[in-house]
Amino acid sequence: MNGVKVENLLINYKTLEKFKRFKEYGNQELSMYEDLQNKFIENNSKSPFYGVYIGENLIARMSLYEVDKKYDYYFEPQQDYVAIWKLEVLPDYQGRGYGKTMVDFAKSFTLPIKTSPRINSHGFWEKMGFDKAHYEMERDLGENPLIWLPAGVKEKETHPAE
Template identity: 50%
Template sequence: MGLNVENLKMNFKTIEEFKSFKEYGLEELSMLEELHISMVEDNTSSPFYGIYYGDRLAARMCLYIREDKLNLIPTSEKFLEIWKLEVLPAFQHKGFGLMLVEFAKSFQLPIMTKPRVKSQSFWEKMNFVPVSDTSTRLIWDPNAVDTQIIS
């Protein structure tokens, strides 16, 4: 079965699919509010991406393009932010999270995220490093020479 990361449509079917994640996930990973806001604002492009296993949404992430107004990243004026990433329990440890992160990395922009729900080691395996010595945010920068902390 060929698995692909795809842009999720902003519609009522997606809302129903997101509800299955809320059953398993923590409130901080719920994306229903973001989906409702996007539908109300009538955005034509969705910040939501997912992987279907058969006809079931097995993994999802919320991915935003941000401008680096604070100059956190010396190598780029823009970066991606993975706001939330979640894989349903039945599909964990099967590479779905990796597929979502690799999809984001394919844009060749720095990626920032804030680890949630004990996910720090996952992000470290994906070569994300702290933005600074005091920050809880992590970054992956395709332009960084090495994986040292970016100051």
């Protein structure tokens, strides 16, 4: 998509107002409005929020977190990775490639990516090259995570009980 750019969203009142539109017209369960309020520091330039604008309208957004390898349960050897959280495109703009643009931006970090997709979004993530994570954890977090691996990165393998 020519001319479409993913921007790091400033944490300020203007962004807070843009997020209200998502809460009212987007998917309620994906609202990042409360997340933004919890991290509110006027014009914090290093926010975890990214978005796509058309003119002055924020039409797609996501939270993108870099995770330290000490918290890695998905890749072998343990390594830093990116977690996509709450990717959302406003209904009037869905099916036009904006979600793909957001995912491609996350892939540009050239780190493994983990996401926990919402119900009925597995098809989208599969098109983006994500697969089910295979890992062992002491407890199931109920996430059903999907992962994407850049070239040369290995996923942890599960080992059946002997």
